[in-house]
Amino acid sequence: MLVLEKLADTKTVPQGGYPQAERCRLSVGHPQALTTDPDIVAALSITGNFGFQPCSHGDFLGAILGTGIAREKLGDIILQGEKGAHVLIVPELADFVTSALDKVGNVLVTCKKIPLLALEYEPPRTKAFKTVEASLRVDAIASAGFKISRTKLADLISSGDVRVNWTTVTKSNTTIKTGDIISVSGKGRLKIGEINSTKKGKFAVELIRYL
Structure with a gap:
């Protein structure tokens, strides 16, 4: 995404359907054409009697994929406890899944489309702190945010496990800015807050770690 935004x-x-979504779709276009968020994500509600037979994230994922759709067509699955789950999906497959999905695990279910505004999710727990760095390179900022060495982070970048705004990073010297989201596989997510220059020419960066 960073590369695309450099194009004229x-x-x-x-x-991804809600602010903390892990899996997102990306719309690319002219700024004047993308004045509102494109309608590229749909939401489903899967309900059933899960009080006596709880189902995990993997149970819901397996049941949905069992209808024959590909994993990349499916977004986040938000568990709703005994009520079931809310699921994000590409709009063109929403009707198919609502008609094809009738069971999760051993629980008979009802699946229906719901507005994105009806999604129920808990606000994420976060921890904010500051770091002072010589540069705004992604390896420096992510190393401080996730408390891992820059050498280890470089290895994670090489293996494709580091993303900025849901786009895989390929270079350690990628520059970050306020509002960026850094994701590292197995480590979680980090949001970049306010950035200020220090008197010594360094950068004081506010980091918001999702717990």
């Missing part, structure tokens, strides 16, 4: 007259919009 190009805007990118990641969408």
